[in-house]
Amino acid sequence: MTRVRLSVAERRGELLRAAIEQIEARGVAAVRIADVASALGVSNALVLYHFSTKEQLVAAAFRHAAEVDLAQLRKLLGRRTSALRRLRSAVRWYAPTGQAKGWRLWIEGWAAALREPALREVAQDLDRQWKAALAEVIAEGVAAGEFRCPDPHGTALRLTALLDGLAVQLTSYAGAVSRARAQQWTDEALARELGLEGQALTPSGQ
Numbered sequence: 408m409t410r411v412r413l414s415v416a417e418r419r420g421e422l423l424r425a426a427i428e429q430i431e432a433r434g435v436a437a438v439r440i441a442d443v444a445s446a447l448g449v450s451n452a453l454v455l456y457h458f459s460t461k462e463q464l465v466a467a468a469f470r471h472a473a474e475v476d477l478a479q480l481r482k483l484l485g486r487r488t489s490a491l492r493r494l495r496s497a498v499r500w501y502a503p504t505g506q507a508k509g510w511r512l513w514i515e516g517w518a519a520a521l522r523e524p525a526l527r528e529v530a531q532d533l534d535r536q537w538k539a540a541l542a543e544v545i546a547e548g549v550a551a552g553e554f555r556c557p558d559p560h561g562t563a564l565r566l567t568a569l570l571d572g573l574a575v576q577l578t579s580y581a582g583a584v585s586r587a588r589a590q591q592w593t594d595e596a597l598a599r600e601l602g603l604e605g606q607a608l609t610p611s612g613q
Contacts, residue, residue, distance in 0.1 A: 490548030
């Protein structure tokens with residue numbers, strides 16, 4: 408069967424999505440150019456035409472995944488509703504108990520970034536953008552009088568650190584913590600950071 412001819416952008420997108428799937432399945436260290444090519448039924452040479460090394464392919468795959476995640480974050484934080492609703496939606500989506508995909512991918516990425524400068528740059532850029540987006544909405548909520556938070560940037564750092572840590576526990580260590588307990592801790596942390604202890608962080612409550 409003749410393959411459909413794709414544009415350069417379409418082909419790169421196809422290769423990046425396949426690379427993400429292979430990294431999640433095999434890990435950064437074990438994945439090969441041949442694995443990505445085989446998954447799509449194309450030659451190694453085609454993959455190398457678009458990405459001259461495995462390192463370039465891996466870094467580009469992580470950046471592609473990061474851009475998808477950031478687009479969803481901006482969508483959630485850009486809704487026409489209260490800052491608290493937007494924050495709660497974003498945190499619940501990002502949490503390892505939520506609908507965000509790819510925690511195995513990011514845990515792999517964090518480990519590989521210790522040795523790969525290009526991958527470390529991608530991970531740090533994503534981390535900065537996540538924290539900045541959350542801090543901005545927290546500041547909006549403070550200005551609107553919805554809640555109290557003297558340090559939006561510190562709050563964003565602590566919340567993301569908690570969620571990243573819970574992701575490791577839930578993804579890497581089966582049974583270490585239940586999904587229900589992780590969600591409870593996430594809600595409690597958000598309420599505590601915003602000075603809302605004892606108030607229900609439910610859609611009907613805010």
